[in-house]
Amino acid sequence: MSGKHFNVHEVGCCIKYFIFGFNIIFWLLGVAFLSVALWAWSEKGVLSNISSITDLGGFDPVWLFLVVGGVMFVLGFAGCIGALRENSFLLKFFSVFLGIIFFLELTTGVLAFVFKDWIKDQLKFFINNNIRAYRDDIDLQNLIDFTQEFWECCGAFGPEDWNLNIYFNCTETNLSREKCGVPFSCCTKDPAEDVINTQCGYDIRAKVELEQKTFIYTKGCVPQFEKWLQEHLTVVAGIFIGIALLQIFGICLAQNLLSDIEAVRESCLFT
Incomplete structure (x- = not known):
């Protein structure tokens, strides 16, 4: 008696659970x-007053966490459920979405190299815009202070x-005590000072430039970056x-x- 022989295909468990764990x-x-x-946002009272999102004149660092977190959440969810349930739609969504992100990153890198001067001008505009809003948001203030301390700079240029x-x-017309000064993050650090x-x-920019160099960083953040x-x-x-490579590896898997x-x-x- 003759019988029919079929090639039995199985879903690779190693790949399946590796994608699941990875995602x-x-x-x-x-x-x-x-x-x-x-x-x-809850600490700043934004969740109780959604309209306050538009009140900030500069960049709110919380948006960065929201965008990055949102993208990672969606990708991770699609990859996990797609692999675990062997759902073709979710796996295709994961693969295409990851491919789009990779393409956007590649395009951004090429454009950044080609339009270096334009990027530099936009960076200056971005920093100066946030300097205007320095006291408007504590997260923005901390971000600027960290940037100036890390790169030992002060202002955009x-x-x-x-x-x-x-x-x-x-x-x-400025009656502030900080008139003609700079934030503390512009000051050079004394190793002997613990606090x-x-x-x-305060009043540091009222001094001549040569004297300023003793107390604060005089180079801008754009050239220091x-x-x-x-x-x-x-x-x-x-x-x-x-x-x-991780993105390409994820797409291949x-x-x-x-x-x-x-x-x-x-x-x-x-069969």
Whole structure:
């Protein structure tokens, strides 16, 4: 008696659960980012007054946590459920979405290299716009202070950029005690001081430039960022290449799992 022999296809369990584990980490990280963002907004009272979102003149760092957390949450969810339930639609969504992000990152990198001067001007505009709103939001204030301390800089291109802020400008109508000064994050650090002197920048811009160099950083954050980028180019490039390889690896795994699922379904049709 002759019998028919069929090629039995099975979904690879290793790939399936590797994608599931890989994405559940991203999903949990997305939840963490979203939780931090919502907590920050609740502390600032934004959740009780949604219209206050538009009140900030500068950049609210919480938006960064929301966007990154949202993308990671959606991708992680699609990848986890798609792999666990062998759902072709979710796996295709995960693969395409990850591919779009990879393409956007690649395009951004190329455009940033081609339009370096335009990017530099936009960065200056961005920093100056946030200098104006320095006292409007505590998260923004902390972000600017961290940036100036980390890159040992002051303002976009120098301390005079702080004239854009109503509390620090040198105009006669300014009655603030911080008039003609800079934030404490512009001050050079004394290793002997354990406690930060938050008043170290008072009246500093009323002094001559040579004297200012003794007390504050006189280089702007834009040139300091360029200098830092050149000095750490290998590390930065390595990080971006690593992220890109992870994305490509995720897409390949998802496509491999999709092929196994389609092969199993086709084999079921002919049995």
